[in-house]
Amino acid sequence: MLPKDFVDGTSHTIMFATRMAYCGDGGSRFEADPTSAWGAFFGAHAASQSAHTTDTASTFLLAPTIAQCVPTPLMAHSFGTVGLQVALGDASVRNIGPGISPESWNRAMQPNDGLQLGADWEQ
Secondary structure, three states: OHHHHOOOOHHHOEEEEOOOHHHOOOOOOOOEOOOOOOOEOEOEOOOOOOHHHOOOOOOOEOOOOHHHHOOOOOOOEOOOOOOEEEEEOOOOEEEEOOOOOHHHHHHHOOOOOOOOOOHHHHO
16 A cells, blocks of 8 residues: 555655666666565666665766666666656656755655655755
8 A cells, every 4th residue: 555655755756757768778667676665676777676775876867868878777867958757656747856866866766764855855
């Protein structure tokens, strides 16, 4: 049950994000990570990693070229330069600006880690 499992709040949890198809790696990986009940694939550098072990120094790429996204095919990618469109657990959609910190980005992918999002989430 989403409200029970999403203790951080559904409006603070990223469920889906955009990703460029030409970035490869066999298609979209925005389903749950098989090693974690809720771990998001986008942000991970290998399919076997959970979101708890993602590269916490990165967020997403803005309108990447093929050369930019090939080394990071599992990251989320925006279609433009003003931010990334994401769908949240409460069924809302919002633009995440390029200034979001990696800390807030990674916390927003975890529905039940109990950690607060930074002030940059509200920008």
